[in-house]
Amino acid sequence: MSSTGSTSDTSVASWIQSNLTTLFQSTGAPGNVEAEPSFDQIFSPNCEIRRNHEALDLSTLKGDVTSQAAGSQRADVKWEQVISTKNDGPDDSSIVAGAFTVTRVMPFRIRASLAQRVVYVQFSAKVEPQRSGVDDGRHITSFYYTVVDKTPPIHFARPHVAKVEK
Numbered sequence: 001m002s003s004t005g006s007t008s009d010t011s012v013a014s015w016i017q018s019n020l021t022t023l024f025q026s027t028g029a030p031g032n033v034e035a036e037p038s039f040d041q042i043f044s045p046n047c048e049i050r051r052n053h054e055a056l057d058l059s060t061l062k063g064d065v066t067s068q069a070a071g072s073q074r075a076d077v078k079w080e081q082v083i084s085t086k087n088d089g090p091d092d093s094s095i096v097a098g099a100f101t102v103t104r105v106m107p108f109r110i111r112a113s114l115a116q117r118v119v120y121v122q123f124s125a126k127v128e129p130q131r132s133g134v135d136d137g138r139h140i141t142s143f144y145y146t147v148v149d150k151t152p153p154i155h156f157a158r159p160h161v162a163k164v165e166k
Contacts, residue, residue, distance in 0.1 A: 012094040012127050013084035015138060016042075021077045024102045024121070026069040039065075044130075044139040052146055061143075068119065068149075072104035093128040093141075120148045 019042040039062050043049075049056050051064075069075065082098035099122045106115040126142035 011084060012138065013082045013096050016096045016125060016127060016140070017079060017082050017098070020100070023065055025075045025077050026065070042140055043143065044141045047140055048142045050144045068104065071106060073107050074105040076103045078103070093126060095124065095126055097124040116152050118150050118152055122146045
Protein backbone atom coordinates (compact mmCIF):
# COMPACT_ATOMS: atom_id res chain seq x y z
CA MET A 1 0.00 0.00 0.00
CA SER A 2 1.51 3.32 -0.99
CA SER A 3 0.50 6.90 -0.43
CA THR A 4 0.54 9.87 -2.71
CA GLY A 5 -0.30 13.54 -2.45
CA SER A 6 -3.25 14.81 -4.46
CA THR A 7 -1.44 17.67 -6.13
CA SER A 8 0.58 15.51 -8.50
CA ASP A 9 -1.98 12.96 -9.67
CA THR A 10 -5.40 12.71 -11.28
CA SER A 11 -6.48 9.81 -9.13
CA VAL A 12 -9.16 9.00 -6.60
CA ALA A 13 -7.57 11.52 -4.22
CA SER A 14 -8.09 14.42 -6.63
CA TRP A 15 -11.61 13.14 -7.45
CA ILE A 16 -12.65 13.18 -3.80
CA GLN A 17 -10.93 16.53 -3.21
CA SER A 18 -12.86 18.11 -6.07
CA ASN A 19 -16.21 16.63 -5.01
CA LEU A 20 -15.88 17.46 -1.30
CA THR A 21 -14.86 21.01 -2.21
CA THR A 22 -18.07 21.34 -4.26
CA LEU A 23 -20.17 20.08 -1.34
CA PHE A 24 -18.59 22.20 1.37
CA GLN A 25 -18.22 25.37 -0.73
CA SER A 26 -21.95 25.68 -1.23
CA THR A 27 -23.59 28.77 0.27
CA GLY A 28 -27.04 30.08 0.99
CA ALA A 29 -26.73 32.62 -1.82
CA PRO A 30 -29.68 32.67 -4.26
CA GLY A 31 -29.17 30.31 -7.17
CA ASN A 32 -26.58 28.18 -5.38
CA VAL A 33 -28.22 24.75 -5.44
CA GLU A 34 -25.21 22.85 -6.80
CA ALA A 35 -24.56 20.79 -3.67
CA GLU A 36 -27.85 18.88 -3.41
CA PRO A 37 -27.45 16.66 -6.50
CA SER A 38 -23.75 16.22 -5.72
CA PHE A 39 -24.52 14.13 -2.64
CA ASP A 40 -26.30 11.53 -4.74
CA GLN A 41 -23.50 11.55 -7.29
CA ILE A 42 -20.59 10.95 -4.93
CA PHE A 43 -22.06 8.95 -2.01
CA SER A 44 -23.55 5.51 -2.44
CA PRO A 45 -27.14 5.32 -1.15
CA ASN A 46 -26.14 2.94 1.67
CA CYS A 47 -22.88 4.74 2.55
CA GLU A 48 -21.63 4.12 6.09
CA ILE A 49 -21.13 7.56 7.65
CA ARG A 50 -19.69 8.44 11.06
CA ARG A 51 -19.31 11.99 12.35
CA ASN A 52 -17.22 12.34 15.51
CA HIS A 53 -17.62 8.56 16.06
CA GLU A 54 -21.42 8.66 15.87
CA ALA A 55 -23.27 6.86 13.08
CA LEU A 56 -25.56 8.91 10.87
CA ASP A 57 -27.32 8.47 7.55
CA LEU A 58 -26.81 10.29 4.26
CA SER A 59 -29.89 12.49 4.70
CA THR A 60 -28.52 13.77 8.04
CA LEU A 61 -25.16 14.58 6.42
CA LYS A 62 -27.01 16.43 3.62
CA GLY A 63 -29.01 18.36 6.20
CA ASP A 64 -25.92 19.32 8.21
CA VAL A 65 -23.99 20.61 5.20
CA THR A 66 -27.05 22.40 3.79
CA SER A 67 -27.85 24.10 7.10
CA GLN A 68 -24.25 25.30 7.49
CA ALA A 69 -24.33 26.67 3.95
CA ALA A 70 -27.73 28.36 4.35
CA GLY A 71 -26.49 31.20 6.52
CA SER A 72 -23.35 32.04 4.60
CA GLN A 73 -22.55 34.41 1.74
CA ARG A 74 -19.26 32.81 0.75
CA ALA A 75 -17.29 29.70 1.64
CA ASP A 76 -13.63 28.93 1.01
CA VAL A 77 -12.19 25.43 1.28
CA LYS A 78 -8.49 25.14 2.04
CA TRP A 79 -6.98 21.66 1.78
CA GLU A 80 -4.27 20.77 4.28
CA GLN A 81 -3.43 17.33 2.87
CA VAL A 82 -4.85 14.38 0.96
CA ILE A 83 -3.37 10.89 0.78
CA SER A 84 -4.66 7.74 -0.84
CA THR A 85 -3.83 4.15 -1.49
CA LYS A 86 -2.60 4.12 -5.06
CA ASN A 87 -5.19 1.77 -6.56
CA ASP A 88 -6.45 3.50 -9.68
CA GLY A 89 -7.54 0.49 -11.71
CA PRO A 90 -11.15 0.48 -12.93
CA ASP A 91 -12.14 -2.26 -10.47
CA ASP A 92 -9.98 -1.20 -7.51
CA SER A 93 -11.26 0.34 -4.32
CA SER A 94 -9.20 3.00 -2.60
CA ILE A 95 -8.92 4.58 0.83
CA VAL A 96 -8.51 8.36 0.84
CA ALA A 97 -7.74 10.39 3.96
CA GLY A 98 -7.18 14.08 4.43
CA ALA A 99 -7.92 17.34 6.14
CA PHE A 100 -9.42 20.62 5.04
CA THR A 101 -10.72 23.85 6.55
CA VAL A 102 -13.94 25.58 5.49
CA THR A 103 -14.19 29.30 6.22
CA ARG A 104 -17.73 30.62 5.87
CA VAL A 105 -18.44 34.34 5.65
CA MET A 106 -21.77 35.38 7.18
CA PRO A 107 -23.98 38.24 5.97
CA PHE A 108 -23.65 40.30 9.16
CA ARG A 109 -20.81 42.30 10.65
CA ILE A 110 -18.99 42.11 13.95
CA ARG A 111 -17.20 45.39 14.51
CA ALA A 112 -15.88 46.43 11.09
CA SER A 113 -15.65 43.07 9.31
CA LEU A 114 -18.01 40.31 8.26
CA ALA A 115 -18.62 37.51 10.76
CA GLN A 116 -16.99 34.15 10.03
CA ARG A 117 -17.31 30.49 11.01
CA VAL A 118 -14.39 28.09 10.58
CA VAL A 119 -14.99 24.35 10.25
CA TYR A 120 -12.04 21.95 10.55
CA VAL A 121 -12.60 18.54 8.93
CA GLN A 122 -10.43 15.40 9.05
CA PHE A 123 -11.78 12.45 7.08
CA SER A 124 -11.20 8.94 5.84
CA ALA A 125 -13.25 7.61 2.93
CA LYS A 126 -13.48 4.34 1.06
CA VAL A 127 -14.08 4.89 -2.65
CA GLU A 128 -15.27 1.97 -4.76
CA PRO A 129 -16.12 1.56 -8.43
CA GLN A 130 -19.74 2.08 -9.37
CA ARG A 131 -21.36 -0.51 -11.58
CA SER A 132 -24.23 1.59 -12.94
CA GLY A 133 -22.13 3.67 -15.35
CA VAL A 134 -23.11 7.05 -13.88
CA ASP A 135 -20.44 9.79 -13.77
CA ASP A 136 -16.91 8.42 -13.83
CA GLY A 137 -17.77 5.19 -12.03
CA ARG A 138 -16.89 6.05 -8.42
CA HIS A 139 -18.86 6.28 -5.18
CA ILE A 140 -17.92 6.85 -1.54
CA THR A 141 -19.10 3.77 0.35
CA SER A 142 -17.67 4.63 3.77
CA PHE A 143 -17.06 8.15 5.12
CA TYR A 144 -15.66 8.75 8.62
CA TYR A 145 -14.98 12.31 9.62
CA THR A 146 -14.19 14.46 12.62
CA VAL A 147 -15.48 18.01 12.50
CA VAL A 148 -14.88 20.98 14.78
CA ASP A 149 -16.86 24.19 14.19
CA LYS A 150 -15.40 27.40 15.64
CA THR A 151 -15.86 31.13 15.55
CA PRO A 152 -12.56 32.92 14.94
CA PRO A 153 -11.57 35.34 17.70
CA ILE A 154 -12.52 38.99 17.37
CA HIS A 155 -9.48 41.21 17.59
CA PHE A 156 -10.25 44.45 19.37
CA ALA A 157 -7.95 47.41 19.12
CA ARG A 158 -5.98 47.83 22.33
CA PRO A 159 -5.90 51.35 23.66
CA HIS A 160 -2.43 52.57 24.48
CA VAL A 161 -0.94 55.70 25.89
CA ALA A 162 0.64 57.88 23.24
CA LYS A 163 4.22 58.88 23.91
CA VAL A 164 4.73 62.60 24.05
CA GLU A 165 8.22 63.81 23.33
CA LYS A 166 9.54 66.86 25.21
